[in-house]
Amino acid sequence: NRSSVPFSSQLNAVAICRTPYKQKFGIPRQPGLVNAIGYIEFEPDFNHLDAVRGIEQYSHLWLLFCFHENLAQGWKTTVRPPRLGGNEKLGVFATRSTFRPNGIGQSVVKLHSVVQRKGKVCLMISGMDLLDGTPIIDIKPYVPFSDAITDAKGGIAQDAPVLIPVTYTPVAATQISQYTIQQQYQGLAELINGVLSQDPRPAYKKAKDDPKLYQVALYDLDIFWHVTKQGIEVLELKPTK
Numbered sequence: 001n002r003s004s005v006p007f008s009s010q011l012n013a014v015a016i017c018r019t020p021y022k023q024k025f026g027i028p029r030q031p032g033l034v035n036a037i038g039y040i041e042f043e044p045d046f047n048h049l050d051a052v053r054g055i056e057q058y059s060h061l062w063l064l065f066c067f068h069e070n071l072a073q074g075w076k077t078t079v080r081p082p083r084l085g086g087n088e089k090l091g092v093f094a095t096r097s098t099f100r101p102n103g104i105g106q107s108v109v110k111l112h113s114v115v116q117r118k119g120k121v122c123l124m125i126s127g128m129d130l131l132d133g134t135p136i137i138d139i140k141p142y143v144p145f146s147d148a149i150t151d152a153k154g155g156i157a158q159d160a161p162v163l164i165p166v167t168y169t170p171v172a173a174t175q176i177s178q179y180t181i182q183q184q185y186q187g188l189a190e191l192i193n194g195v196l197s198q199d200p201r202p203a204y205k206k207a208k209d210d211p212k213l214y215q216v217a218l219y220d221l222d223i224f225w226h227v228t229k230q231g232i233e234v235l236e237l238k239p240t241k
């Protein structure tokens with residue numbers, strides 16, 4: 001008549017994910033939506049090429065990770081998914097909410113290569129929806145014959161989000177092209193466009209006129225933008241203080 005099975009586990013990070021996303025606001029809500037490059041840096045106990053031997057045979061990986069920034073806030077039985085405009089409640093297990101028991105997330109990402117960076121074995125990946133510094137608790141190959149279910153029902157998230165147009169002031173356009181020629185900002189233009197075309201604002205803001213000045217942090221840059229009748233306009237870029 002036991003109500004729960006005794007279970008205890010201390011999970012340690014096997015790796016840390018390095019991404020351009022320096023704050024939660026603006027991170028795509030699922031993987032594969034924005035072509036951002038990231039790196040999985042193995043922790044000292046797992047920093048062995050042998051531990052990833054054979055991984056390059058796969059084009060995609062499952063990452064299991066911890067929503068470490070939200071752990072302190074715990075979880076609730078029901079949540080209000082942004083997809084439903086924040087008005088309707090669904091059970092936590094019927095959503096991909098970040099506020100969940102055990103705080104575990106999972107994402108499929110594209111694997112580019114195994115590389116060495118600063119003496120660490122790393123996996124170069126893209127398409128992740130993870131905050132910079134996210135602890136990775138496991139990594140597994142994505143196997144299409146079993147993982148890809150082409151006739152699956154997608155519930156409230158059947159289709160990818162609708163994209164909105166992104167335009168640039170002349171100042172922002174010049175800044176972006178100047179940054180993009182530097183190696184560390186490769187792909188910056190595509191990244192900004194990808195992140196903002198998802199319209200990161202909370203649902204209630206999208207419903208009416210919105211004069212607010214917004215900012216997202218990508219790499220070590222703050223990107224300032226606002227909403228116009230046509231979509232999103234990028235105003236300027238500033239180095240993060």
Ligand code: SAM
Binds near residue numbers: 133
């Ligand atoms: N694909 C994963 C899943 O389904 O478990 C994550 C989906 S979750 C809705 C994606 C959001 O998690 C991102 O938009 C970002 O705001 C948030 N996020 C990403 N990394 C996080 C972290 N380390 N701690 C807390 N929140 C995080």
